[in-house]
Amino acid sequence: MVQNRILIVDDEAVTRKNLTRLFEREGFSVSSVSTGFEALERLRDSPYDLVITDLVMEDLDGLELLLNIKTRFPNIEVILITGYASIPTAISAVKKGAYHYLEKPIRPEETVHLARQAIEKKRLREQVEQLEALVEKDLNAPTLIGQSSGMVEVLKLIKQVAQVNCNVLITGESGTGKELAASMIHSFSQRRNNNFLAINCGGFAEELLANELFGHEKDAFTGASSARTGLLETASSGTLFLDEIGDMPSSMQAKLLRAIQEQEIIRVGGTHPVPIDVRIISATNQDLKKSLNSGGFRQDLFYRLNVVSVEIPPLRERKDDIPLLANYFLNRTAKRFHREVIGFSDGAMEALKNYYFPGNVRELENIIEHAVALTSDTTIQLKDLPPDLSELDIFSFDQSGNDVMTLKALEQNYIQWVLNRVGRNKTRAARLLGIDRSSLWRHLKGSEFED
Amino acid sequence: MSLKIMILSDSFHLRTEAIRYSIALAKRLDAVLVLLILLPFELTKKTPGSVNTVLKLQTRAADAIRQPISDMERSGVPVESTIRIGNPRSELLKFLAESGKFHSIVWGGGSDSINEKSHWTSNLEADVKYSVLVPFIKPEQESGRRSGRFSQQRRVRKE
Numbered sequence: 336m337v338q339n340r341i342l343i344v345d346d347e348a349v350t351r352k353n354l355t356r357l358f359e360r361e362g363f364s365v366s367s368v369s370t371g372f373e374a375l376e377r378l379r380d381s382p383y384d385l386v387i388t389d390l391v392m393e394d395l396d397g398l399e400l401l402l403n404i405k406t407r408f409p410n411i412e413v414i415l416i417t418g419y420a421s422i423p424t425a426i427s428a429v430k431k432g433a434y435h436y437l438e439k440p441i442r443p444e445e446t447v448h449l450a451r452q453a454i455e456k457k458r459l460r461e462q463v464e465q466l467e468a469l470v471e472k473d474l475n476a477p478t479l480i481g482q483s484s485g486m487v488e489v490l491k492l493i494k495q496v497a498q499v500n501c502n503v504l505i506t507g508e509s510g511t512g513k514e515l516a517a518s519m520i521h522s523f524s525q526r527r528n529n530n531f532l533a534i535n536c537g538g539f540a541e542e543l544l545a546n547e548l549f550g551h552e553k554d555a556f557t558g559a560s561s562a563r564t565g566l567l568e569t570a571s572s573g574t575l576f577l578d579e580i581g582d583m584p585s586s587m588q589a590k591l592l593r594a595i596q597e598q599e600i601i602r603v604g605g606t607h608p609v610p611i612d613v614r615i616i617s618a619t620n621q622d623l624k625k626s627l628n629s630g631g632f633r634q635d636l637f638y639r640l641n642v643v644s645v646e647i648p649p650l651r652e653r654k655d656d657i658p659l660l661a662n663y664f665l666n667r668t669a670k671r672f673h674r675e676v677i678g679f680s681d682g683a684m685e686a687l688k689n690y691y692f693p694g695n696v697r698e699l700e701n702i703i704e705h706a707v708a709l710t711s712d713t714t715i716q717l718k719d720l721p722p723d724l725s726e727l728d729i730f731s732f733d734q735s736g737n738d739v740m741t742l743k744a745l746e747q748n749y750i751q752w753v754l755n756r757v758g759r760n761k762t763r764a765a766r767l768l769g770i771d772r773s774s775l776w777r778h779l780k781g782s783e784f785e786d
Numbered sequence: 787m788s789l790k791i792m793i794l795s796d797s798f799h800l801r802t803e804a805i806r807y808s809i810a811l812a813k814r815l816d817a818v819l820v821l822l823i824l825l826p827f828e829l830t831k832k833t834p835g836s837v838n839t840v841l842k843l844q845t846r847a848a849d850a851i852r853q854p855i856s857d858m859e860r861s862g863v864p865v866e867s868t869i870r871i872g873n874p875r876s877e878l879l880k881f882l883a884e885s886g887k888f889h890s891i892v893w894g895g896g897s898d899s900i901n902e903k904s905h906w907t908s909n910l911e912a913d914v915k916y917s918v919l920v921p922f923i924k925p926e927q928e929s930g931r932r933s934g935r936f937s938q939q940r941r942v943r944k945e
């Protein structure tokens with residue numbers, strides 16, 4: 336891990352010594368200087384993450400130092416130390432880009448906590464900038480963004496599987512980035528200079544889908560005035576993305592299986608087989624294995640498509656990605672609309688991290704785009720986010736495995752949670768839950784938590 | 787193709803937070819709303835005037851959802867509604883089979899009824915392949931507001 340580098344600026348030797356000792360004990364790498372001019376010299380010569388400076392100093396004061404740092408080293412965070420009398424100045428400094436201010440006398444815990452937060456913010460911003468640089472370098476390269484352990488695994492798998500010329504099945508809830516993942520696999524593969532074509536198998540009637548996939552000969556049906564190649568043919572040497580594969584009608588499943596096995600297709604109304612060489616990446620947000628058992632999806636086709644499977648976890652199971660994605664969407668939108676919006680208030684970020692996101696990344700993207708358009712601030716505030724994020728709790732019972740809770744269990748958890756919040760006062764809990772005491776008692780009677 | 791979000795209830799009452807949340811979610815996902823009211827009713831030979839009862843239930847339900855529907859429409863989200871009377875579980879499964887895919891289902895019915903073991907939604911996840919979302923008002927958001935909402939709920943139920 337990189338060591339956090341702090342520069343302390345204060346004209347009082349005692350403060351410098353105390354702060355240095357405090358941060359060194361916490362494992363930071365610390366330097367200190369006694370004037371603003373010296374500070375600027377240090378910053379020019381070596382890299383720092385954070386400057387903690389006294390506000391009132393001779394020559395160059397903390398505010399002037401801040402402005403200098405923000406123009407010359409915009410990535411370095413600044414925290415000001417101030418006496419009670421200069422708090423208004425400190426507040427205006429925060430508006431000018433300081434991370435925060437600390438009031439004297441200094442409380443060690445608060446100081447270290449704030450410093451950690453400031454550095455974390457700087458690191459996050461740098462990560463987003465790196466990502467943007469990557470994306471900008473190759474505008475056509477699709478990139479799934481994520482740093483959670485779940486996403487790091489997915490990205491590793493995507494890069495590995497891209498090199499192998501096999502069919503891939505991508506699963507994940509709606510909005511988790513399945514299509515993006517598919518185009519990423521294509522762009523990392525040997526086929527990257529050929530076509531990447533996509534079709535939604537759920538969006539077409541059966542005949543139309545056949546026509547799209549296999550093409551048709553002239554006069555194959557009324558209105559077919561000329562021959563047309565299908566996607567399987569056009570995507571040859573490239574990649575074909577079959578979205579919502581679970582919705583493919585069974586007659587079409589048989590035809591697709593044949594095409595994959597024989598590596599050739601016959602156009603609708605045609606007789607001659609046409610050879611194809613296409614990599615198929617399919618996606619579904621259903622549990623295809625379940626459909627195998629119930630006969631909804633052909634097992635033989637499933638194994639042909641699912642040579643390797645990539646499973647993208649829902650956003651609620653990788654909350655670590657939320658700040659990164661949110662900042663990425665914020666920067667992108669701010670740039671697009673030429674708005675000066677640079678980040679999120681703590682409250683806003685907290686609300687985002689706590690939300691359930693049934694619509695996954697697609698929903699987050701939409702929320703951020705709206706917030707950037709709406710805000711009158713340079714940082715997104717809680718009030719710029721949809722009110723339901725802070726006013727409602729979303730519970731869910733879903734079918735994603737055996738470890739799901741029944742609604743009954745969820746309700747029990749909820750009741751216990753409310754009870755804990757009100758110090759297990761049943762009258763208050765019942766009032767909060769909107770039920771009367773006797774029905775609360777009934778709910779509790781069935782549970783092991785009864786008390 | 788627009789995504790579809792279902793609001794599901796088994797009573798005349800739709801919880802306000804469920805309506806609010808469905809509207810907000812639909813806006814964010816550019817989805818349309820489908821309101822499904824399932825009124826439990828068992829037709830037996832012995833019940834005299836069953837047809838009348840069914841008709842009455844139908845009318846009452848249609849009256850009860852008029853306001854929520856107009857709220858949804860006013861907020862700019864397209865909404866369709868269906869009232870089914872019978873065994874709620876099988877009516878739901880039939881409806882899902884007829885109507886194709888949904889993005890998610892928001893539970894709009896009462897919050898204590900679903901608690902009971904004998905309730906028709908218990909173990910629903912075995913049959914329905916969607917996650918069912920149940921929005922609650924956060925406890926810290928409460929104070930005062932809740933009592934008003936719930937007295938309103940009681941009034942609706944007593945009618």
Ligand SMILES: Nc1ncnc2c1ncn2[C@@H]1O[C@H](COP(=O)(O)OP(=O)(O)OP(=O)(O)O)[C@@H](O)[C@H]1O
Binds near residue numbers: 512
């Ligand atoms: N990890 C990610 N990084 C950046 N953008 C993402 C990420 N995941 C999803 N997105 C964005 O979210 C949106 C939805 O992604 P995508 O269409 O790939 O999802 P999907 O899984 O195919 O959804 P559906 O099942 O509804 O078709 C897109 O705009 C996509 O660019």
Ligand SMILES: [Mg+2]
Binds near residue numbers: 513514578
């Ligand atoms: Mg998709």
